[in-house]
Amino acid sequence: MKHEITKFEEYAQSVMAKGYNSAGKQGTLSKSYKQDMKGYDTISAIIKHPIVRACNKIKINAIIKGGGRVVNNKQNQKKALDSFNKNFQSHKVMPRIMWQLAQYSCFYGEIVKDGNNRLKSLPTRDANSMEHLLDAKGNLRGFVQILDMDNYNTYRDSIARQRQTLTENSSYFRENQGKVVYYNLDEILYISTDHLDSSTLSRAEILTLSNSLYNIDLMEKFISWLFESNQFRTAIRVPTGMSDAEYKKYLQALMDSIKHFDRFLLLRGDGIQHEPLRGFDNFDNLLSLLSYYKNQILALLQVTPVQVTETSDSGRGSSDTQYRYVNYDDIRAKRELIAKGLEFDLFPLIGLEDCQFKWNPVDMIEKKEIVELAQMFLSMNANVKKVNQWLIDEGINVPKNFLEEVEVMENKNEDESNDKVSLDKNSSLHPSRKPVNGEEGGKATEDLERK
Numbered sequence: 001m002k003h004e005i006t007k008f009e010e011y012a013q014s015v016m017a018k019g020y021n022s023a024g025k026q027g028t029l030s031k032s033y034k035q036d037m038k039g040y041d042t043i044s045a046i047i048k049h050p051i052v053r054a055c056n057k058i059k060i061n062a063i064i065k066g067g068g069r070v071v072n073n074k075q076n077q078k079k080a081l082d083s084f085n086k087n088f089q090s091h092k093v094m095p096r097i098m099w100q101l102a103q104y105s106c107f108y109g110e111i112v113k114d115g116n117n118r119l120k121s122l123p124t125r126d127a128n129s130m131e132h133l134l135d136a137k138g139n140l141r142g143f144v145q146i147l148d149m150d151n152y153n154t155y156r157d158s159i160a161r162q163r164q165t166l167t168e169n170s171s172y173f174r175e176n177q178g179k180v181v182y183y184n185l186d187e188i189l190y191i192s193t194d195h196l197d198s199s200t201l202s203r204a205e206i207l208t209l210s211n212s213l214y215n216i217d218l219m220e221k222f223i224s225w226l227f228e229s230n231q232f233r234t235a236i237r238v239p240t241g242m243s244d245a246e247y248k249k250y251l252q253a254l255m256d257s258i259k260h261f262d263r264f265l266l267l268r269g270d271g272i273q274h275e276p277l278r279g280f281d282n283f284d285n286l287l288s289l290l291s292y293y294k295n296q297i298l299a300l301l302q303v304t305p306v307q308v309t310e311t312s313d314s315g316r317g318s319s320d321t322q323y324r325y326v327n328y329d330d331i332r333a334k335r336e337l338i339a340k341g342l343e344f345d346l347f348p349l350i351g352l353e354d355c356q357f358k359w360n361p362v363d364m365i366e367k368k369e370i371v372e373l374a375q376m377f378l379s380m381n382a383n384v385k386k387v388n389q390w391l392i393d394e395g396i397n398v399p400k401n402f403l404e405e406v407e408v409m410e411n412k413n414e415d416e417s418n419d420k421v422s423l424d425k426n427s428s429l430h431p432s433r434k435p436v437n438g439e440e441g442g443k444a445t446e447d448l449e450r451k
Contacts, residue, residue, distance in 0.1 A: 042210040043128060047103050049213055051294055054308050055301040056102035062331050064094050066360035066395070068339070072352070080351035083118040096124045097338065101193055104128065105206045107341075108143070109189040111349060119350040122189065131159045133166055142168075143188050148179040155180055186349055191341035193334060208300060212293040219290055238272055302330035328362060335359045360395035370394045378403075 046052050068090065072081050093109075100107045104127035114120045125145055129152070133142040144166070146155045155176070159166065166172060168182050194206075226232065236254075238247060250272075257263050298305060304327055339357040347355050361367045370391065377387050388403040 042207055045213045046206060046209055051297055051308060052209065055303040058303055058307050059331065060095065060098040060102060062362060063098060063335055066362050068357055068359045071356045071358050074354055077352055077355065080118050084350060084352060087119050087121055093122055100124060100127050101191065105192060105194040107191040111187055111189055111346065113350060117351055131156060134163050136164060142185060143183040145181045147181060189346050191338060193337055209297060212296045216290060216293050219286065236272065302327055331362060358395065367396060370396055
């Protein structure tokens with residue numbers, strides 16, 4: 001008997017060893033497994049993952065909902081500005097810019113101009129297919145777009161080897177016409193939120209999500225496998241002494257009861273035991289681990305938990321202060337990068353050299369803060385016209401004469417001092433409010449003076 005047990009143990013160990021090796025090849029956790037993310041499409045996961053997509057949607061909506069405008073002080077640029085406003089179509093182009101920035105940390109738009117050197121269109125170019133060309137010092141000098149995505153890695157490697165030598169007139173582009181396209185710096189609007197160096201494809205920041213997304217993917221696959229493989233089924237242990245006839249009869253009754261939920265399963269004796277193969281006891285720990293990796297994603301994308309329906313018991317982690325001053329700092333920074341990208345990299349190319357792109361306030365709270373600041377300026381005797389213009393420049397939609405200056409009049413009475421007295425136009429003491437002949441109350445005043 002001891003010999004038989006030893007043989008069984010050796011057999012079990014060999015099977016387990018084969019199982020570990022097999023599991024390692026299949027990419028699942030095992031005794032000899034080391035995490036290997038080869039073949040894991042991080043970019044696709046970032047685009048499709050519901051948490052990342054929800055965070056990106058929240059941030060994009062917050063950035064563009066207030067809208068923006070171009071400030072132009074030169075009349076000779078009016079036609080160029082009209083062409084920009086017509087063809088840029090911020091309600092269409094700006095969301096495309098924001099989505100590509102969210103998914104790749106960069107935006108590539110081809111600057112298409114008409115015969116008058118004005119903006120005709122700004123079509124988006126796939127960031128995942130763009131490669132950078134550099135000079136000997138590592139400065140950006142051009143772009144190459146790979147159109148043949150079936151052989152993307154082959155073209156990417158060849159471009160990387162010739163990154164410093166390829167030019168618009170290189171034979172490489174004639175030989176691979178229709179498969180790769182060359183762009184000069186003035187043909188592409190390139191906006192990046194990650195400026196490590198010019199050779200970086202601006203994806204270093206967003207690719208730090210890889211590890212968290214990969215681990216979340218593993219745990220979600222494990223949970224799906226538990227249910228798909230029916231790991232929660234019940235094991236039935238029958239008494240050793242049960243005869244084959246009784247066992248078959250019991251099995252038939254069990255199958256009938258499964259098929260027909262309204263039938264009872266009658267058992268005789270006390271030897272049959274029912275035991276679940278797996279319980280939910282440790283699922284809380286698994287969910288906590290999932291929450292840990294989700295919080296890593298939220299931290300990188302600068303989105304508060306409450307925005308993705310992750311609320312804490314105390315509510316302190318989802319406060320309004322956290323929402324505004326953590327999330328909105330990132331929003332304002334991205335707005336500034338987009339505005340400066342348009343001002344310095346696009347406007348000079350389409351005849352808008354001295355124009356500025358201004359964002360409107362993010363929400364009503366920011367509008368209120370701007371108005372309160374204007375009130376503070378007025379209390380400091382600031383110039384009313386300049387404060388009025390400042391409100392307009394900050395995106396508050398008020399007319400140019402919204403704030404009226406207080407009129408100043410001199411006291412002409414010799415018995416009194418010659419100090420200037422400030423009166424509001426609406427005051428009943430203002431000279432314009434004094435009744436005269438022909439106006440209401442004028443005749444009564446005239447009769448009183450005659451008496």
